[in-house]
Amino acid sequence: MILSGEKGSGVWNVEFLSEQDMIRINVTLSVGAGVRAEVAALLSEMADLSRGERGCIGYEILENCRLEDTMMIIETWENEAVLATHKESGHFTRIIPRVRELATEMKSQKFTTMASADEAITGRRTVREYTGEKICTGVIERVVRAGMYAPSVKDRRPWEFFVMEDAKHLHELAEILPGSEALRTAPMAILVCCNTRLAGLEGGNWPQELGACVQNMLLQAYAEGLGTAWIGVYPKMHFVHEVKKALHLSSEFVPFAVVAIGKTARETDTVTERYDPLKVHFISR
Structure with missing residues (x-):
């Protein structure tokens, strides 16, 4: 449940709930x-x-x-x-x-009803149709902040984020990237890039680091009650170059993925239990 208050009515102009709620x-x-x-x-x-x-x-x-x-x-x-x-x-x-x-x-x-980690992991689904309702700046910052807490080698944090809220850029990317129909109705999207100047000389781990970063963002968005779609760019270099050209990115940035974010237009389907014990192998002496 979310309520807001205006100046003059007090910063804490919210409804009281159960003492058991965090x-x-x-x-x-x-x-x-x-x-x-x-x-x-x-x-x-x-x-x-x-x-x-x-x-x-x-x-x-x-x-x-x-x-x-x-x-x-x-x-x-x-x-x-x-x-x-x-x-x-x-x-x-x-x-x-x-x-x-x-x-x-x-x-x-x-x-007061943020999803638990387990709920976000098992409940998150790719959403391809959105209401178009604008997402407030505070939510965007929390989603990006979650991404920034992903693990990275030697704490290099090689990620950079480009927030797009205008239909022109969203539709342009929808024309470039396959499987990106979500960008046609999403009110915003975040392009996650690698800053190669931060990735280190060896630079071999940044795809894993940015993958963890994007996953954090998807789970945070779910906890905020929003839907997302992870649209891959890297390692398909043709699309990497096309996105760089469309957004006029400088040479140090490598587009990794676009995350469409918005309020889901319709309920997503549930899936059956995915845990498969046959895929878990214990190595012992």
């Missing part, structure tokens, strides 16, 4: 350049103090690399009771009203 709250802030540094300092202090509270699972501050006036708080709490205690803490009552004064706008979203 809660995540995402707060998006619009902040002018003149007060950005002060807001960043306040939120950094808020994060440090909140992480020390009982029941705080996570408290992160993000800054938008595309929109300089946008910041975001991502916080996760064990249940409603510990969240209520947090809202009465001295640092909350001191810092959040000041942040609210400085921000030109604050909106919040509350999530």
